Amino acid sequence: MFSRILTPAYRLFTTSATQPSTMKLVESAISENSVTIFSKTTCPFCSATKSLLSDKFPNVPVKVLELDLLEDGSAIQSYLAQKTGQSTVPNVFINSRHIGGNDSTQAAYQSGRLSSMLKV
Numbered sequence: 223m224f225s226r227i228l229t230p231a232y233r234l235f236t237t238s239a240t241q242p243s244t245m246k247l248v249e250s251a252i253s254e255n256s257v258t259i260f261s262k263t264t265c266p267f268c269s270a271t272k273s274l275l276s277d278k279f280p281n282v283p284v285k286v287l288e289l290d291l292l293e294d295g296s297a298i299q300s301y302l303a304q305k306t307g308q309s310t311v312p313n314v315f316i317n318s319r320h321i322g323g324n325d326s327t328q329a330a331y332q333s334g335r336l337s338s339m340l341k342v
């Protein structure tokens with residue numbers, strides 16, 4: 223009787239565990255694409271990362287998930303924070319390896335590491 227009242231209220235104030243569907247969406251995107259960018263349409267750092275990839279590697283397909291346009295965008299961002307320790311966007315993966323944000327991606331381009339990770 224009490225649990226019917228208290229459990230929904232308790233859930234309002236606690237962080238819920240990652241839903242399997244959220245985890246699956248993230249892990250599938252990362253494993254099925256050579257480049258995956260978790261992004262937001264309003265984020266200038268995300269635009270810089272997307273432009274870098276499209277300008278310098280126009281032949282490499284890039285999977286972009288715009289978290290601000292997805293219903294479970296916040297849950298995806300929380301799962302990424304747990305997985306990578308990074309809570310900001312962009313959050314970039316190349317061939318299943320976590321690169322980091324825009325700063326790390328730009329630095330990887332400058333050093334040539336991005337090209338070697340992309341095998342181009």
Ligand SMILES: N[C@@H](CCC(=O)N[C@@H](CS)C(=O)NCC(=O)O)C(=O)O
Binds near residue numbers: 264309310325326
């Ligand atoms: N130095 C970071 C900056 C990233 C950053 O500050 N991103 C902002 C959006 S532009 C962010 O994630 N803010 C928190 C949020 O949107 O939840 C990078 O190079 O990626």
